[in-house]
Amino acid sequence: MGQARHIPPDESFRDSIATVDKQGKRVWINPKKPAGKWYNRRMWFGYALLVVLLVGPFIRIGGEPLLQIDVLGRRFVILGQTFWPEDIHLFVFGFLASIVFIALFTVAFGRLFCGWACPQTIFMELVYRRIEYWIEGDWKQQKALDKRAWDADKLLRKSAKHVLFFLVAFVISNTFLGYIIGSDNLIRIITEPPQQHLGGLAAMFGFSLMFYGVFAFMREQVCTTVCPYGRLQGVLLDRRSVVIAYDRVRGEQRGLFRKGEDRSDAGKGDCIDCRACVHVCPTGIDIRNGTQLECVNCTACIDACDHMMGAVGLPKGLIRYASEAEIADHKPFRWTARMKAYSAVLAVLIGVILTLIVLRSDVETTVLRTPGMLYQTRPDGRISNLYNYKVVNKTSRRMSIRFEVREPAGDLQLVGRAIELEPAAMAQGSLFIILPPTSLDGMKTRVDLGVYGDERLLEEVSTSFVGPIGTNRP
Template identity: 55%
Template sequence: MEEEFRDRIATVNEAGKRVWVYPKKPKGKFTNRRKWLSYSLLLFLLTAPFIKINGDQLIEINIIERKFSLFGATFWPQDLYLFAIMLIIFIVFVILFTIIYGRLFCGWFCPQTIFMEFVFRQIEYWIDGDWTQQKALDKAPWNAQKWGKRILKHSIFWIISFIIANVFLAYIIGSTTLLKIITEPVQLHIGGLFSMGIFTTIFYFVFARLREQVCTTICPYGRLQGVLLDQNSMVVAYDYVRGEDRGKFRKGEDREAVKKGDCIDCAQCVHVCPTGIDIRNGTQLECVNCTACIDACDTMMDGVGLEKGLIRFVSENGIKNRTRFQWTRRVVSYTVLLAVLIGVWITMLVMREDFSTTILRQRGSTFQITQNNDISNIFEVDLTNKTKEHFEVKLISTDPRVQLELANKTLELPGEKHIRERFLARFPYSVIEKGTQKMDVIILGNGKEIDRVKIKLIGPSF
């Protein structure tokens, strides 16, 4: 098989110029399944920031307040290790998923693909027509009809991009804050409106111009396929054993007698491809496993009376040796690792404390001698309440000789808030030995112990 096509991506010609892709509108069972899945995911993506569980967003990544919500669970900077483990689990999952099913995530679950193929592309089909009509419109002179269609299409693109940008912002700053900004006078949020315009422009540019270039050249996940896929990976592939040699269909012809394969060289698989490749050339990094070529090929095979499945989900070994998917040692190893990581993460999530305390000596301070010849140390206490309960906080020492005095006599800690306060530890000389002494500080919340932290007292060493 010729391999020259691998020297460059399908959407760039030999001169290095962009080759615009006009994919034919796909039809078939896989396309219908993708529609149901895509519109379900779209509904989830657009509504998740506005769904509340126990007063918190379903999903929120509030970088400003350093608060993260995930399906009703709230995470704070102190829970960063849980996010780190979750990120590792996600990476292992992606690796395992790609080893087994190739780039299926890109074609079926990726937001870029979902918005492009089932929102923006559908609008384009509605306004400009199918692929041949789009080609003709691009080549046509600029008349009233072309101007009208271009203005209408790109205006709708811009409005949808603006909506996406607002939903994206709701994930970052919270839907409550976003709705407040929207309902308040514009002059109060000029900077925010400018930022929103930038995000809208970016989304518009991605879906109106970049399109498949995001999948073929920008997204790093596509590049991973070269090291993750093997001959047992299930991908959308052309059965060259059955399909070659290609030849046009002739009614009543015995294709086997004239040494023709089942591929009738209709190029329908190429016409429907959203990344502009020819799947018959073999597995390619640009393929997002969208299955549009499967539907197109099955339609043609059914039309000429040949068996479906010339293009299907299959591994290289499945084509060559007619074998089914096999659980290799690599797949089993990643599966076991993934199961262990998920178990560790769930255990840590269950054992996560609802209240976090950090006590550090005030920066730049040592100790002071009071008028009563006592020693005093100044500390800063950081309190994080991960629950929705309101706490009245008090600090007491496990050593009755050590008195702890807060800067504010009453320390209020609202639910899901973080506060920082200073306190003074005053104690007699007899408490310290050789200049230092360790002790515990008990944190009481509404009269009950909610945390205990060890601190180090310092004083004169003589």
């Protein structure tokens, strides 16, 4: 029987996440209330993002929403510009650019986004956690309340907390719903009689329950277990990535603080082993163990450590934003070859996207022969084909659309009324293309059409025209 592999004590923490015990059960985290300059900066930045998020569905640019992802209607509005499935090439390049940007940002600055701009962190730490502190007290009071037998006070506090949690979840979820269905539809669902919008109300309630479950029960598990971005840290970070790091060169060996003691002569580093950084961590890790999957770069440990260093008269910055290379080798942050390569690829992709946007036409037109229909011979001897057309207005203005046969010479006849295209809308119908036999080039002829909006050529499209066998241009 082989000898069991020895795991050094200082590395055993990597075998499991901090919120799961040895029996595999959930360890509930009650972090100490953070305070300090970094927390204040993050708080004001986060609240600014919250304001933008909450008012975003109601902001209009040229009559269009700031952002709307209407998946069911297959309509996407970004900064007031409407995009349709026909703009799939833009979405592809945009997706690629996003992936490269995420890789570049993470290689350079680690999980900075998670701590400062991720909605999960902002809502959890700046909204839900503050409600918890207000109702249940700081971390020690929360732990005592959880251990205490149920009584009227505990029931009241827990009930009040979860009622507020659900109300906040209702506001958050419906704000996100506004980005999908639009603010007008959201207001209509809220203000009109419920029986007219049973499906919409069910969606609102379902979204609210989901968000309530995430922030009341899942909490930090979203960051440590569910979120794929956290899992990417191991392949994207390197020694030159800026992360929240403990300066082990300066901090080790750890030792409790004794007034009047010369720590250098005693062989001690600056870390006084107070565990303040552990107590404030919202994911329950010890940052002194190095970069870990669970760290969301929330800066709480920086403030806690700086406070303790100031209290005992030692230099601040024992925990700070730094790279491993800066701490171990005293090398300042520099743009590495890897970062430059990502930047070059990102610049090319952004250039392609901007070029495609500049060259993007105001309309997207599709003209296809009606399936199953043969050509028709008219009384005057000309040949006609029936087509289905679809025109998408990508602008925020109304257009009068007209088709014209440009090559070869021929006529075009709409089935029905003239095309009046509403802003950011789609029109579809049928039309006949009529050509003389002398314009045909065999059994199949290419036809070029011009699409005019308010008498201005917007786009050229091509389609095929089918005629009798043996018809050729002279």
